[in-house]
Amino acid sequence: MMRIATSLRLLPSLLTLAWRNLWRNHRRTLVMLSAIALGVWAMIFMTAMMRGMIDQMVQNGLATLPGHAQIHHPDFVRDPSVVNRFAEPGGELLAALEQPPVTAWAARLRVPAVVASEYASRGVTLLGVDPAAEAALGSLPGELVAGRALQGPADAGVVLGESLAQRLETAVGRRVVLMSQDPDNDVADRGARVVGIYRGRLEGDEERFAYTGRDSLQALLGVEGEVTEAAMNGPDYRRVVAWLPDIRRAAGASLSVQPWQTLNPFLASMLGLQDGYALVFMLVVFLVLSFGLVNTLVMAVFERTRELGLIQALGMRPGLILLLILMESLWLLLLGLALGNALALATLWPLRDGLDLSAVAAGLEMMAMGTTLYPLLELSDMAMASAVVVGLGLLASLLPAWRASRLAPVVALARD
Amino acid sequence: MNLTWRLAWRNLWRHRRRTWLTVSAMVVCNVLLIFLIGLQLGSYDVMIEGSLGPVTGHLQVQREGFQEDQRIRDSVPAATALARTLRRALPEAEVGVRGTAFALASSEARSFGIQLQGVEAAREPGVSTLPGMLAEGRYLRGEGEEIVVGRLLARNLQARPGDEVVLLGSGRDGSMAAAVARLVGVVDSGVAELDRALAQVDLAWFQSVFAMGDHAHALVLRLPHLEAVPAAKARVQTLLPPDSELVVLDWDQLQPGLRQAIRTDMVSAWFLYGVLVLLVAFSVLNTQLMSVLERTREFGVMLALGLGPGRLARLVAMETALLGGLGLVLGILFGTVLTLALARWGFTYPGMEEVAQQFNLPARLYPRPGAAALLVGPGVVFVGALLAALYPALRLYRLQPVAAMRAV
Numbered sequence: 001m002m003r004i005a006t007s008l009r010l011l012p013s014l015l016t017l018a019w020r021n022l023w024r025n026h027r028r029t030l031v032m033l034s035a036i037a038l039g040v041w042a043m044i045f046m047t048a049m050m051r052g053m054i055d056q057m058v059q060n061g062l063a064t065l066p067g068h069a070q071i072h073h074p075d076f077v078r079d080p081s082v083v084n085r086f087a088e089p090g091g092e093l094l095a096a097l098e099q100p101p102v103t104a105w106a107a108r109l110r111v112p113a114v115v116a117s118e119y120a121s122r123g124v125t126l127l128g129v130d131p132a133a134e135a136a137l138g139s140l141p142g143e144l145v146a147g148r149a150l151q152g153p154a155d156a157g158v159v160l161g162e163s164l165a166q167r168l169e170t171a172v173g174r175r176v177v178l179m180s181q182d183p184d185n186d187v188a189d190r191g192a193r194v195v196g197i198y199r200g201r202l203e204g205d206e207e208r209f210a211y212t213g214r215d216s217l218q219a220l221l222g223v224e225g226e227v228t229e230a231a232m233n234g235p236d237y238r239r240v241v242a243w244l245p246d247i248r249r250a251a252g253a254s255l256s257v258q259p260w261q262t263l264n265p266f267l268a269s270m271l272g273l274q275d276g277y278a279l280v281f282m283l284v285v286f287l288v289l290s291f292g293l294v295n296t297l298v299m300a301v302f303e304r305t306r307e308l309g310l311i312q313a314l315g316m317r318p319g320l321i322l323l324l325i326l327m328e329s330l331w332l333l334l335l336g337l338a339l340g341n342a343l344a345l346a347t348l349w350p351l352r353d354g355l356d357l358s359a360v361a362a363g364l365e366m367m368a369m370g371t372t373l374y375p376l377l378e379l380s381d382m383a384m385a386s387a388v389v390v391g392l393g394l395l396a397s398l399l400p401a402w403r404a405s406r407l408a409p410v411v412a413l414a415r416d
Numbered sequence: 417m418n419l420t421w422r423l424a425w426r427n428l429w430r431h432r433r434r435t436w437l438t439v440s441a442m443v444v445c446n447v448l449l450i451f452l453i454g455l456q457l458g459s460y461d462v463m464i465e466g467s468l469g470p471v472t473g474h475l476q477v478q479r480e481g482f483q484e485d486q487r488i489r490d491s492v493p494a495a496t497a498l499a500r501t502l503r504r505a506l507p508e509a510e511v512g513v514r515g516t517a518f519a520l521a522s523s524e525a526r527s528f529g530i531q532l533q534g535v536e537a538a539r540e541p542g543v544s545t546l547p548g549m550l551a552e553g554r555y556l557r558g559e560g561e562e563i564v565v566g567r568l569l570a571r572n573l574q575a576r577p578g579d580e581v582v583l584l585g586s587g588r589d590g591s592m593a594a595a596v597a598r599l600v601g602v603v604d605s606g607v608a609e610l611d612r613a614l615a616q617v618d619l620a621w622f623q624s625v626f627a628m629g630d631h632a633h634a635l636v637l638r639l640p641h642l643e644a645v646p647a648a649k650a651r652v653q654t655l656l657p658p659d660s661e662l663v664v665l666d667w668d669q670l671q672p673g674l675r676q677a678i679r680t681d682m683v684s685a686w687f688l689y690g691v692l693v694l695l696v697a698f699s700v701l702n703t704q705l706m707s708v709l710e711r712t713r714e715f716g717v718m719l720a721l722g723l724g725p726g727r728l729a730r731l732v733a734m735e736t737a738l739l740g741g742l743g744l745v746l747g748i749l750f751g752t753v754l755t756l757a758l759a760r761w762g763f764t765y766p767g768m769e770e771v772a773q774q775f776n777l778p779a780r781l782y783p784r785p786g787a788a789a790l791l792v793g794p795g796v797v798f799v800g801a802l803l804a805a806l807y808p809a810l811r812l813y814r815l816q817p818v819a820a821m822r823a824v
Contacts, residue, residue: 114520122529123531
């Protein structure tokens with residue numbers, strides 16, 4: 001107990017001593033400092049880039065899914081047909097959807113359909129939507145390249161994707177035939193005017209989704225007041241579990257409420273893999289860095305063998321010498337961390353408006369990403385990098401520090 | 417010369433621990449680089465083959481414009497005869513003929529729009545991995561009136577092998593195309609897009625239902641390996657009938673995303689490699705700087721004895737080369753052992769399975785042992801180490817003999 005108390009009392013002077021020792025060989029310290037700063041910068045910069053990439057994949061995925069959670073008829077996911085529909089949310093469920101934490105929600109009719117022009121036909125997923133609600137949800141395709149958007153749930157026009165329109169050889173103002181199955185398994189069809197052409201977030205979406213007004217699609221299929229899907233957003237896609245049980249309770253046992261992680265397990269596993277990958281990346285960088293760190297300390301101890309022997313002979317306890325060397329290492333690591341973090345902030349700041357990657361657009365499309373990469377700097381990643389560097393750095397310094405404290409004073413003093 | 421090398425070698429071992437630490441840094445970095453580059457190249461191979469396997473193949477002959485717009489009338493005339501010509505000219509290639517049309521597929525209970533392919537049942541297993549991914553039933557036998565569909569499509573149609581599927585579409589001449597086929601097999605490719613919308617029938621039957629005559633939409637070629645693609649492409653080009661509006665597309669044109677996805681992935685990989693090499697270079701810089709500084713007196717004496725600073729600098733360079741060489745040799749040695757072991761047993765990490773599936777990869781990766789993977793990383797580390805020693809070596813030119821000999 002006494003010893004620990006003494007150590008604590010001596011701590012300020014040890015810190016000062018360590019700091020001064022560090023600058024006795026300023027070149028070596030500067031080289032090591034640069035190495036640590038570079039390593040820390042790489043850890044944070046790379047993680048921010050990867051986070052940005054994954055976040056965008058997830059955001060895109062959620063906009064297409066859409067929503068952080070969805071309500072279906074229990075059989076719909078297995079059999080996506082209008083047969084498995086339910087009444088538009090009302091009563092308790094409506095009340096739950098209209099209040100926080102739900103930030104936006106939309107009920108839609110999602111059915112497999114065929115769009116036929118004079119020249120060709122294509123199979124699509126036809127979405128009968130309420131445009132205002134979908135806009136709040138962020139699930140409508142971003143950009144309209146021709147014509148107009150849907151004007152309300154009663155809009156009988158259809159909005160097609162750019163590449164689908166190209167393959168159907170149709171254009172704004174022309175007519176197409178929409179065909180789908182009604183609940184009695186009969187084919188229901190009607191003509192519809194193409195009112196708008198959109199450019200999807202991903203080209204694949206353009207060929208897959210066509211949009212029309214919800215009421216008009218309900219009328220075509222004879223399912224007035226009923227939908228197949230209700231999607232909702234909460235404040236944070238990572239924390240859906242917090243509010244989902246309330247919606248589940250409000251929806252009752254006859255409806256199935258599922259978070260996006262269940263609806264798109266690929267996205268969820270991507271997000272999980274990312275956390276593991278960031279840590280592996282940091283450890284790999286640190287591993288290579290640690291040799292330099294240990295080497296620096298070994299040299300610092302070696303060239304001061306006589307001095308260390310002398311202060312031991314004068315009565316400094318081995319434990320304090322160990323502490324002294326660890327303090328030197330700590331100063332080095334903290335300085336490197338500060339520099340590395342500053343450097344990371346300085347390099348990420350100019351990229352905050354996104355990094356243009358349109359040169360590899362098709363490749364990014366394969367990974368379900370847009371052409372602009374927005375780095376995402378998270379405090380937890382900076383903290384993780386710092387913890388890895390300081391924690392493991394001190395651990396790696398233990399060996400040279402321990403050796404320094406085990407020097408026999410007489411032998412050390414006898415060294416040239 | 418020999419003497420200087422020996423001097424350099426001995427100087428290296430004046431600080432055994434420091435030398436070993438620096439060498440270890442290089443070895444660890446080299447092994448990491450060999451492992452990562454090998455894994456990366458290995459996974460690219462698998463990714464390319466996995467993406468091209470089910471549908472695309474290595475090369476396709478199509479009518480110009482078909483790739484973009486997929487119109488049924490942009491077809492290849494006398495397709496089977498052309499395929500025979502290609503098979504004769506390129507005996508190492510597998511050649512299959514395919515027709516493609518949109519159709520509405522209806523079972524008793526449900527209807528879905530699908531992409532219907534007419535394929536040569538006997539040839540298709542040679543050009544595509546799809547026939548090998550049967551989950552239920554059997555593949556086509558070339559008898560007509562049979563259909564194979566993707567797993568999700570079968571589920572959505574609520575159809576099982578033995579059930580009838582009604583196909584409705586329009587023929588090449590604009591006429592109505594309607595037929596009934598018996599579901600004989602269900603394929604599970606693991607790619608949701610294919611499993612949801614793909615169905616295959618026999619080519620001859622397809623041609624008669626869709627009024628195609630002897631036309632088809634694509635001749636799909638599969639070669640023994642990717643490297644053979646450019647030569648084969650040039651060869652096929654010469655075999656096409658003149659003025660036929662036919663084009664040969666290679667896998668990069670058929671799936672432009674693939675190469676770019678690889679390139680994007682490479683950028684982040686090279687970033688990591690660059691950082692690792694720089695960190696090792698710092699380590700070497702520190703070691704060599706120390707070893708020069710602590711010998712200031714000794715170098716002063718050597719200068720006073722008439723040795724030029726150039727020779728001293730060369731000595732330091734030699735020491736660095738020996739240090740780097742040691743790291744290089746040991747790194748390649750351990751790296752090779754690791755790569756060979758992993759090439760045999762494979763490598764996987766938790767959570768990889770779902771992601772791998774999306775990109776059509778197996779859940780276990782095998783690094784590709786090869787000269788590129790083994791030598792590039794360690795080579796760059798070696799050069800980096802030499803460059804790092806430039807600064808300490810150049811300092812020697814500024815050394816004044818008298819002042820140096822006084823240094824502590």
